[in-house]
Amino acid sequence: MRLFLEKTLEWIVIALMTALAGVVIAGVLFRKLGAPLVWYDEVAPILLAWLTYYAACLAALNRAHIGFSKLVDSLPARARMAVTAVREVCVIGFFALAAWAGWRVLQVLEGEALVSLEWFPAALARSVIPVSAVVFILAEGVAYVEWLAKQEEHDA
Numbered sequence: 001m002r003l004f005l006e007k008t009l010e011w012i013v014i015a016l017m018t019a020l021a022g023v024v025i026a027g028v029l030f031r032k033l034g035a036p037l038v039w040y041d042e043v044a045p046i047l048l049a050w051l052t053y054y055a056a057c058l059a060a061l062n063r064a065h066i067g068f069s070k071l072v073d074s075l076p077a078r079a080r081m082a083v084t085a086v087r088e089v090c091v092i093g094f095f096a097l098a099a100w101a102g103w104r105v106l107q108v109l110e111g112e113a114l115v116s117l118e119w120f121p122a123a124l125a126r127s128v129i130p131v132s133a134v135v136f137i138l139a140e141g142v143a144y145v146e147w148l149a150k151q152e153e154h155d156a
Contacts, residue, residue, distance in 0.1 A: 002061070002142050009058040009139070016051040023047060039116035046125045053132035061139035063147065081151065088144050095133045095140070102129030 027040040059065050072080055105126055112122040 002146070005135075005139060005142060006058070006061055009054060009061065009135070012054045013051065013058055016047060016054060020044065020047040020051055039114075042114055042116045050128045053128045054135070057132055057135045057139045060136050061143055063143045077151070084144075084147065088140065091140055092137050095136045099130045099133035099137070102126070102131075102133060106130065 023040065023044050027037055027044065030037050030040075056065075063069075072083055075083060106123045109121075109123040109126060114120045114122055114125060
């Protein structure tokens with residue numbers, strides 16, 4: 001499960017980085033040529049948001065977010081387990097709320113389209129919020145189970 005999720009997220013992040021770089025380069029070139037792309041100012045921020053959200057999921061899977069790992073690791077085993085469990089509940093609770101709120105936003109945007117690309121659904125552009133929130137919860141859960149296994153080995 002972890003390997004599949006990690007490889008999938010890596011490919012998504014690479015694809016989004018490539019697409020964003022391509023859009024930015026095209027935007028700069030066309031602007032230099034005096035023919036700016038009408039859709040650039042709307043599409044580039046959407047790609048950046050998607051990249052940010054999915055890269056955050058990848059970071060969660062690798063437990064690479066900013067934290068207090070040295071402080072937590074210095075705690076006795078029981079305190080370390082308790083503090084980390086509380087952290088997990090808070091993080092997963094937050095992302096569950098984000099997924100729910102994001103889903104509500106998608107319902108409001110139903111039938112709407114981007115301003116510059118009338119064929120592109122606005123809900124699809126904003127779907128990154130609920131989708132990545134669910135993926136973040138999954139990544140956090142996988143990483144937490146791995147962390148627990150390491151703690152059991154360490155404390156044994």
